[in-house]
Amino acid sequence: MLEVIDKGALSERHPAPLLFVHGAWHAAWCWDEHFLSFFADEGYRALAVSLRGHGGSSTSKPLRICSVADYVEDVASVADNLPRRPVVIGHSMGGFVVQKYLESNDAPAAVLMASTxxxxxxxxxxxxxxxHPWDFARVAMTGRSLAYVSTPRLARERFFCAHTPDSHVSKYATRLQEESTRAAVDGLLNLPRPRRVTTTLLVLGAGNDGSVTAREVHATAHAYRTQAEIFPNMGHDMMLESGWPAVAERIHSWLGTQGL
Incomplete structure (x- = not known):
């Protein structure tokens, strides 16, 4: 069973649902902090899925061997049960999953936020x-990575900018959880094939991202035949940073230009 947080309803103004896909170590909760209510209030039906083994979603096999293909299957299973094909919005590893999903699934539009x-x-x-050579070596040997991203110091380095309040960083660091080793390997070997994707994409990045560089965001946009937009003074977790309203507003306005 997959955990799906579902807010709002379809409207004539916004006929396509929005399906949000979280990144590594996160779950649907990261979208529920701000984004789901924002889009529901704007007249959208907004849903966030916790990929198997994350948040409240169960998994029939150990998390460490869950693959990117499994995560794509999770997104497809939610999308296939909606009344209309959803706009898919992926963050970080979730952006990688969305790219793989779009290789073989149609969507009216898609958004990549600080995507792999x-x-x-x-x-x-x-x-x-x-x-962090010693931390990296331990992750490689044990397959367990949570301890090396979930302290306030390490969470800030990877997910948040220097201006994010300590209380916010500490709060969100406690909600992080272990990630799949197999999915990490897939992120090196089972790469997206942009030429197979025909969906129109909006590609967004963060200016103070400790995980994905602006150069990588621009390369992603180029691969999908579009231009990247970078938000300054923002860390990797764009949906949780204090500047999140600007990101949400940009997605909202762009969806309007797509008739969605």
Missing amino acids: PPRGYLGSGLRWMKR
């Missing part, structure tokens, strides 16, 4: 190894 680029996790992995 089509080249996968290589760049972020090398940066992690350079900054």
Whole structure:
């Protein structure tokens, strides 16, 4: 069973539902803090899924061997049970999952937020190894990564900018959970194929992102034949940072230009 947080309702103004897909170590809760209510109040039906083994979603096999293909199946299972094809919105690893989903599924539009680029996790992995070689070695040996992202200091480095209040960083760090080792390997080997994607995409990035560089965001946009937009003074978790309303407003306005 998948946990799905569902707010709002379809309207004539916004006929397509919005399906939000979280990144690594997160779950549907990260969208429920601000985004779901914002879009519901604007007349959308907004849903967030917790991928299997995350949040309140169960898994029939150990989380460590859940694959990106499993996560794509989760997104498809929710999308297929909606009355209309949803706009899919993915953050970080969730953006990677959305890219793989779009290879074989139609969507009226899609949004990538601070997404893992089509080249996968290589760049972020090398940066992690350079900054924290011993932590990276322990993750490689044990397959367990939560301890190396979930302290307030490490969570800020990876997910939040320097201006985010300590209380917010500490609060969200306690909600992070373990991630799949197999999905991390897929992020190196089972890469997206942008040429298979025909959906129109909005690509957004954060100027102070400790996980995905602006250069990688621009490369993602180029691969999908569009232009990236970078929000300054914002960390990786764009839906949780204090500047989140600007991001939500940009998505809302862009969906309007798509007739959605």
